Amino acid sequence: MELRKNYFADQRKDDLHEIGQPRPRSDSPGHVTGKTAYFADRNFPGMLHLKMVRSPYHHARIRSIDTSEAEKHPGVVKILTAKDVPHNVYTILILIQIGPEDETVLADGKVRWKGEAVVAVLAETERAAQEAAAKVKVDYEVLPAVFDMQEALKPGAPIVNEYHGQNYYLYDSGECRKVRFGDVEAGFTSADHILEQSYQSSPIEHAPTETTGCVVVPEGNDRFTCYTNTQAMFFTLDNTSIILQMPGNKLHFVGGTVGGGFGGKVDVIVEPIAILGAKLTGRPVCFIYSREEEMQISSPRAAEKVVIKDGVMNDGRIVARKVTGYTDAGAYSRHSPYGAQKGAGHYPGPYTIPNVWIDTYCVYTNRTPSSAMRGFGVTIGDFALEVQMDKLARLIGMDPLEFRFINAYRDGDMKAHRQPTEGAALIECMQEASRAANWPVAEKYLAMSSYAKGA
Amino acid sequence: MAKVPVQFTLNGAEKAEFVDSGTTLLHALRDKIGDTSPKGGCHQGTCGACSVIIDGELRLSCLTLAETCNGAAITTTSGLSQGGVLHPLQRAFLDAFATQCGFCTPGMIMAAKVLLDQTPNPSRAEVVEALSGNICRCTGYEPIIQAVLTAARSNSQRAA
Ligand code: FES
Numbered sequence: 001m002e003l004r005k006n007y008f009a010d011q012r013k014d015d016l017h018e019i020g021q022p023r024p025r026s027d028s029p030g031h032v033t034g035k036t037a038y039f040a041d042r043n044f045p046g047m048l049h050l051k052m053v054r055s056p057y058h059h060a061r062i063r064s065i066d067t068s069e070a071e072k073h074p075g076v077v078k079i080l081t082a083k084d085v086p087h088n089v090y091t092i093l094i095l096i097q098i099g100p101e102d103e104t105v106l107a108d109g110k111v112r113w114k115g116e117a118v119v120a121v122l123a124e125t126e127r128a129a130q131e132a133a134a135k136v137k138v139d140y141e142v143l144p145a146v147f148d149m150q151e152a153l154k155p156g157a158p159i160v161n162e163y164h165g166q167n168y169y170l171y172d173s174g175e176c177r178k179v180r181f182g183d184v185e186a187g188f189t190s191a192d193h194i195l196e197q198s199y200q201s202s203p204i205e206h207a208p209t210e211t212t213g214c215v216v217v218p219e220g221n222d223r224f225t226c227y228t229n230t231q232a233m234f235f236t237l238d239n240t241s242i243i244l245q246m247p248g249n250k251l252h253f254v255g256g257t258v259g260g261g262f263g264g265k266v267d268v269i270v271e272p273i274a275i276l277g278a279k280l281t282g283r284p285v286c287f288i289y290s291r292e293e294e295m296q297i298s299s300p301r302a303a304e305k306v307v308i309k310d311g312v313m314n315d316g317r318i319v320a321r322k323v324t325g326y327t328d329a330g331a332y333s334r335h336s337p338y339g340a341q342k343g344a345g346h347y348p349g350p351y352t353i354p355n356v357w358i359d360t361y362c363v364y365t366n367r368t369p370s371s372a373m374r375g376f377g378v379t380i381g382d383f384a385l386e387v388q389m390d391k392l393a394r395l396i397g398m399d400p401l402e403f404r405f406i407n408a409y410r411d412g413d414m415k416a417h418r419q420p421t422e423g424a425a426l427i428e429c430m431q432e433a434s435r436a437a438n439w440p441v442a443e444k445y446l447a448m449s450s451y452a453k454g455a
Numbered sequence: 456m457a458k459v460p461v462q463f464t465l466n467g468a469e470k471a472e473f474v475d476s477g478t479t480l481l482h483a484l485r486d487k488i489g490d491t492s493p494k495g496g497c498h499q500g501t502c503g504a505c506s507v508i509i510d511g512e513l514r515l516s517c518l519t520l521a522e523t524c525n526g527a528a529i530t531t532t533s534g535l536s537q538g539g540v541l542h543p544l545q546r547a548f549l550d551a552f553a554t555q556c557g558f559c560t561p562g563m564i565m566a567a568k569v570l571l572d573q574t575p576n577p578s579r580a581e582v583v584e585a586l587s588g589n590i591c592r593c594t595g596y597e598p599i600i601q602a603v604l605t606a607a608r609s610n611s612q613r614a615a
Pocket residue numbers: 494495496497498499500501502503504505506515516517518
């Protein structure tokens with residue numbers, strides 16, 4: 001590792017003892033000896049195994065559920081349906097007042113995506129739970145489904161989620177998150193060139209090596225210990241408390257050791273139903289996703305579509321940018337309204353553009369609910385923006401790196417969402433990148449700095 | 456379900472258990488015998504997290520039936536360190552930051568151990584090949600490859 005000390009030298013005291021020093025990770029000794037305790041390394045006598053009966057349809061009404069055959073299967077201890085869940089309709093971001101509650105722990109009357117949890121089977125062995133789950137009979141009336149965001153936004157499209165009533169998340173700003181800065185149309189009128197492009201991405205699965213799950217132990221005093229690989233301990237505890245209508249002090253969550261998460265383990269999915277199973281049976285319960293469930297059921301990164309229209313001058317200045325972003329939440333909100341909102345603030349990119357117009361939509365479709373993943377809401381946007389930057393540079397015959405220097409944000413610049421830029425370091429990063437990649441730029445760009453213009 | 460007896464040595468110690476016929480070695484080791492160092496990442500032979508050494512050969516314990524291991528000598532990552540001293544591979548993984556979440560680590564170390572036991576001075580290509588059945592999703596392949604090469608060097612220095 002090399003620490004460059006010539007940048008921002010006046011802002012730094014060179015009395016740091018840890019930064020820049022390699023230090024052993026505190027968890028590595030456990031990893032290399034096989035001693036680190038992941039949730040599934042806990043085994044308790046009498047532990048039951050939970051398996052889900054899942055919807056084979058993307059969108060269907062549930063006419064009836066018949067568990068009688070499954071109940072007779074040897075080893076089955078308990079079968080749970082929607083009516084067993086105290087507060088079945090929830091949404092995780094309700095903890096920060098982002099509603100409405102729009103998702104069921106176990107499907108009630110309807111399924112909205114293929115793979116949705118309908119019935120939970122608890123049995124003495126994993127195999128018995130699996131075999132019994134296959135004997136649960138669910139009578140479905142298949143409904144028309146919508147998989148494409150543009151189709152979902154058309155009038156007359158099948159409504160995916162009645163708790164929203166329309167196929168987009170209704171922000172306090174209306175049907176989308178909006179950023180308005182300067183006069184974008186005047187910017188386009190004054191521009192030498194205009195370039196409009198669409199970018200699109202598919203959902204991406206995190207595929208952690210350890211699948212999602214938890215082990216719950218009833219402590220015999222109305223308290224439950226939940227060993228979990230959630231990435232969001234208190235978020236999960238608080239949501240579980242709401243779903244099970246159980247005070248938080250009855251719930252003891254043990255975790256922090258996660259076999260790969262990448263954002264895929266921040267939804268509250270396995271814990272509430274496993275704790276409910278432990279409560280109703282008085283037995284320890286293990287609910288762990290199979291590899292197939294991890295790949296097919298756990299939330300992926302959202303599919304996104306980004307339409308960018310830029311006005312650019314021959315001298316390299318971007319004078320107007322209009323972005324319409326679409327985030328495919330799938331059937332339920334989870335973290336996606338927040339992801340789409342992040343995009344709205346982010347789309348100008350690290351560039352100072354005087355006239356900006358942004359609309360970002362969080363759209364509901366009958367696809368697997370999407371949620372968090374490493375920089376969700378901005379990562380796909382960055383891909384689109386930087387490809388667009390290259391295309392703009394080519395359009396005006398300019399070096400793509402020099403083009404970015406011209407537009408780079410600097411301290412004191414006002415961003416489109418009205419946050420003044422502070423602590424910018426883009427110019428310095430690009431200067432270093434130009435050297436490291438042996439991609440020379442004109443001297444005047446090497447003389448630039450992120451400090452406020454004129455300062 | 457009919458139980459079958461299985462008896463083998465695990466990291467040098469005698470073990471005997473009755474298991475359901477069809478029980479995987481992974482399940483027997485983790486849930487019956489209590490050695491949780493082999494991990495279950497897929498239970499279908501695709502991730503390598505459950506790798507163990509049976510009679511000197513690298514095996515996926517999720518695809519090995521416990522009842523086929525009678526009389527075998529089984530080694531897992533939990534048996535590598537002796538008297539609190541880390542095995543050179545464990546030391547190298549630690550020093551090279553070759554673990555992040557650590558879930559793939561025991562399987563990686565097993566695969567690396569079989570390689571070094573059979574090929575004490577492997578080329579980089581041989582290391583890559585030997586680890587090719589083990590998935591790391593925290594994108595630690597480069598540090599892992601370096602750790603194995605470092606362990607090979609420290610082994611050959613000790614041998615010299
Ligand atoms: S658990 Fe055996 S290969 Fe994945």
